[in-house]
Amino acid sequence: MRIVDVEAIAVSAPNPAGTYWGKASWGAEEQAGPSDPLAHWNSTQVPHPARMRPSYATGIDTTLVRIETDSGVVGWGEAKAPVAPRVAQLIINDLLRDMLIGADPRNVEVIWETLYASMRLRGHEGGFLVEAMSGVDIALWDIIGKATGEPIHRLLGGAYRDRILVYASGVPATRAARGEADHARMLAAATSAVERGFRGLKMAIGSDPAADVASVAAVRELVGTDLAIFADAAGNYDVGKAVSVGRELESLGVGFLEAPLPHEFIDGYAEVARALALPIANDVITTRYQVLRYLKAAALDVVQPDVCRSGGITELKRIAVLTDSFGVAFTPHVSIGSAIHFVASAHCAAAVPNLHQMEYWFGTNPLGDAILTESALEVKDGHLAVPQGPGLGIEVDEDKVRALAVGER
Amino acid sequence: MKISSIEAMVLKAPVPGIGTWQAASFAVPFKFAETTLVRVETEDGVVGWGEVHAPVAPEVTKTVIDTLIAPNLIGLDALQPTVLWDRQYALMRPRGHSLGFMLEAMSGVDIALYDIAGKVLGVPVYALLGGKRRDSVRTYASVLQWLPPEELAAAATAYHDAGFSAMKLKVGQDPHVDRQKAELARRAVGDSMDLMADANCRYSTAEAVAMARVLEGEGFAWLEEPIPPEDVAGYTLLRDKCDIAIAGGECECTHYRFAQLIGQGTFDVLQPDICRAGGITACHRIGVLADAHNLRVAPHVSIGSAIHIAASLQWAVSEASVFIHEFPVFDNPLVDDLLFEPLDWRAGQLHVSDRPGLGIEVRDEFVAEHRVA
Numbered sequence: 186m187r188i189v190d191v192e193a194i195a196v197s198a199p200n201p202a203g204t205y206w207g208k209a210s211w212g213a214e215e216q217a218g219p220s221d222p223l224a225h226w227n228s229t230q231v232p233h234p235a236r237m238r239p240s241y242a243t244g245i246d247t248t249l250v251r252i253e254t255d256s257g258v259v260g261w262g263e264a265k266a267p268v269a270p271r272v273a274q275l276i277i278n279d280l281l282r283d284m285l286i287g288a289d290p291r292n293v294e295v296i297w298e299t300l301y302a303s304m305r306l307r308g309h310e311g312g313f314l315v316e317a318m319s320g321v322d323i324a325l326w327d328i329i330g331k332a333t334g335e336p337i338h339r340l341l342g343g344a345y346r347d348r349i350l351v352y353a354s355g356v357p358a359t360r361a362a363r364g365e366a367d368h369a370r371m372l373a374a375a376t377s378a379v380e381r382g383f384r385g386l387k388m389a390i391g392s393d394p395a396a397d398v399a400s401v402a403a404v405r406e407l408v409g410t411d412l413a414i415f416a417d418a419a420g421n422y423d424v425g426k427a428v429s430v431g432r433e434l435e436s437l438g439v440g441f442l443e444a445p446l447p448h449e450f451i452d453g454y455a456e457v458a459r460a461l462a463l464p465i466a467n468d469v470i471t472t473r474y475q476v477l478r479y480l481k482a483a484a485l486d487v488v489q490p491d492v493c494r495s496g497g498i499t500e501l502k503r504i505a506v507l508t509d510s511f512g513v514a515f516t517p518h519v520s521i522g523s524a525i526h527f528v529a530s531a532h533c534a535a536a537v538p539n540l541h542q543m544e545y546w547f548g549t550n551p552l553g554d555a556i557l558t559e560s561a562l563e564v565k566d567g568h569l570a571v572p573q574g575p576g577l578g579i580e581v582d583e584d585k586v587r588a589l590a591v592g593e594r
Numbered sequence: 595m596k597i598s599s600i601e602a603m604v605l606k607a608p609v610p611g612i613g614t615w616q617a618a619s620f621a622v623p624f625k626f627a628e629t630t631l632v633r634v635e636t637e638d639g640v641v642g643w644g645e646v647h648a649p650v651a652p653e654v655t656k657t658v659i660d661t662l663i664a665p666n667l668i669g670l671d672a673l674q675p676t677v678l679w680d681r682q683y684a685l686m687r688p689r690g691h692s693l694g695f696m697l698e699a700m701s702g703v704d705i706a707l708y709d710i711a712g713k714v715l716g717v718p719v720y721a722l723l724g725g726k727r728r729d730s731v732r733t734y735a736s737v738l739q740w741l742p743p744e745e746l747a748a749a750a751t752a753y754h755d756a757g758f759s760a761m762k763l764k765v766g767q768d769p770h771v772d773r774q775k776a777e778l779a780r781r782a783v784g785d786s787m788d789l790m791a792d793a794n795c796r797y798s799t800a801e802a803v804a805m806a807r808v809l810e811g812e813g814f815a816w817l818e819e820p821i822p823p824e825d826v827a828g829y830t831l832l833r834d835k836c837d838i839a840i841a842g843g844e845c846e847c848t849h850y851r852f853a854q855l856i857g858q859g860t861f862d863v864l865q866p867d868i869c870r871a872g873g874i875t876a877c878h879r880i881g882v883l884a885d886a887h888n889l890r891v892a893p894h895v896s897i898g899s900a901i902h903i904a905a906s907l908q909w910a911v912s913e914a915s916v917f918i919h920e921f922p923v924f925d926n927p928l929v930d931d932l933l934f935e936p937l938d939w940r941a942g943q944l945h946v947s948d949r950p951g952l953g954i955e956v957r958d959e960f961v962a963e964h965r966v967a
Binding site: 211233235236237238239240265267268269271272275276279280284302303304305306307308309310311312313314315419420444447448449450451452469470471472474475478494 | 618619621622647649650651653654657658661662666677680681683684685686687688689690691692693694695696697794795819822823824826844845846847848850851854857870
């Protein structure tokens with residue numbers, strides 16, 4: 186079996202919800218006002234807000250990958266690209282494609298290393314290259330599964346579970362300055378998660394310690410003690426704030442604190458982890474090498490690699506082995522993405538012994554079931570069923586994908 | 595002084611024989627000398643030039659700049675390169691883009707902003723970094739490809755005669771051949787030249803120790819990138835075990851990552867590349883770290899244009915820890931023909947320009963001729 190065609194498709198769909206939850210929590214406009222992206226000059230907050238404002242797209246963007254073999258089998262993958270999806274598209278079409286054409290997709294791990302080697306000595310251990318590679322890798326696993334008639338999780342050593350406990354992700358905490366309406370929106374989002382049967386939800390904190398704690402307390406009061414609450418600070422605290430907020434979150438029964446510090450500060454993570462009983466998590470994970478640095482420093486309790494960013498299924502499996510060797514929990518990160526992202530994560534989650542839970546972005550997703558011929562993402566009793574069909578176990582509606590394409594092939 | 599445009603452009607220039615170059619660093623074969631140049635313009639018409647290190651797939655960093663960085667910087671005040679560096683880094687920070695294409699793209703924009711700042715204030719970039727400590731920097735002839743031992747020995751003699759007082763050769767090919775390279779090169783030049791060896795991460799830790807012993811015997815100045823870049827613990831071990839200086843860091847980015855590496859005792863000689871590590875802002879921060887730890891810095895440049903070298907030189911003359919500078923020795927039109935006045939290399943030294951900004955004037959005609967995107 187040989188690869189005969191590789192195509193990356195950058196897509197953008199209008200966001201039916203208006204504003205993506207991450208943008209509502211951490212975006213530049215939300216923090217500074219659209220007219221002045223460099224406001225906060227007088228802030229003495231550490232880290233300085235200007236250093237922590239990511240770029241967000243106006244729509245729901247990503248880069249999908251379609252790989253075709255000489256036997257006619259087509260595999261689909263996804264490179265994480267919530268902004269600038271044409272970058273991953275270009276990397277795949279211009280740089281990786283030549284290395285893939287003619288290769289046997291069953292050599293998926295060999296191919297992974299070949300692609301990584303192309304920029305390894307230039308230090309591309311993460312970022313756009315590994316995101317693009319992730320999309321290719323997922324498509325190759327889809328092909329192998331389809332060619333053998335097996336679902337991907339079985340190719341990974343078998344399933345520990347056929348449904349995955351997922352938590353609802355995308356409940357922005359309230360900011361004091363935004364007033365009552367914002368508070369009401371937060372409670373409505375939490376209520377919706379409960380009504381849809383989720384057993385847990387994750388709140389986007391990281392603006393102001395007092396407001397963050399008050400938000401979590403308000404949601405805890407609303408949902409009671411049965412529901413798990415997780416909190417994601419997106420790197421917006423320093424060690425002192427992380428520990429003091431962490432103590433409050435402990436008493437509110439929070440399940441983990443995600444990204445308390447900017448990801449560069451591994452020693453700081455270790456300090457926070459030592460100080461708190463509250464498990465410390467991080468989603469900013471690029472390849473097993475980066476994971477190993479955190480693990481050796483005893484800096485994390487929960488590792489949250491993203492299958493479309495951290496190196497695909499091949500790399501997530503290796504990360505799972507590493508985390509398991511250190512007695513650390515594994516949970517796939519799914520903040521935003523298409524149906525391919527969700528089901529690829531579910532296959533990994535099924536095949537990993539040390540699974541914690543899986544993230545599930547529960548907003549209206551124009552790239553979710555909407556790009557499939559048959560629904561695959563429905564959550565029942567707080568669980569996502571692991572697809573049992575060959576490969577990813579989904580059928581992508583190619584016409585719908587192409588209708589959302591931006592940029593040239 | 596608001597930024598009115600940020601233009602990224604891909605340049606390709608023919609280099610005879612570049613397609614046949616062999617070395618561990620060429621996983622993707624070269625076809626041309628390629629690069630991404632960045633041209634930033636302010637509303638008042640001041641133009642700054644920068645460069646992204648992009649020896650392969652320069653279209654990628656052009657797309658990063660076109661679709662991500664430019665839309666977020668246009669309209670902002672140009673005269674604040676450090677603040678704008680932080681703004682650029684924040685765009686992808688929670689997504690873990692602390693290296694790779696993002697930082698490479700940022701490097702080009704940062705250099706162009708420094709060029710503008712210097713031109714507006716009427717001072718060379720080094721003056722914005724605290725002033726120059728030297729008028730020129732010693733360079734070493736950098737041989738980028740694997741050459742057979744005899745050819746390498748002849749090349750060493752030729753570079754010595756051309757005025758170089760130091761040369762770096764590529765090993766990491768085969769321990770036996772590598773040993774011959776070191777011995778023959780040393781025999782050819784005697785004590786008249788400093789020699790360094792670059793393994794491009796091809797050795798195991800044990801092979802690296804064995805090679806270090808050989809190089810120590812031949813009096814080499816450093817062993818560069820002996821083992822894979824991710825193996826930080828391996829570097830720490832090597833530095834403990836070997837007398838020869840361990841060099842590395844050309845693939846690394848930002849002061850954050852260098853702080854980690856320095857803290858773990860990885861390198862004696864740091865080799866950030868100004869067009870990859872995050873531009874002048876990042877390299878200046880890395881330089882502060884190096885100085886505080888009493889480490890040495892040898893700026894990396896390999897395949898790039900004259901802008902790359904000019905920017906690196908402005909930084910290098912200001913930096914306390916810089917003691918030598920890489921200088922690739924092959925005929926590269928992007929270096930030789932891009933500027934109205936070529937770089938001032940004489941008797942083994944690169945002399946810095948005292949004119950405002952990067953101190954260079956780009957030939958628009960050359961750019962137009964070699965631009966492909």
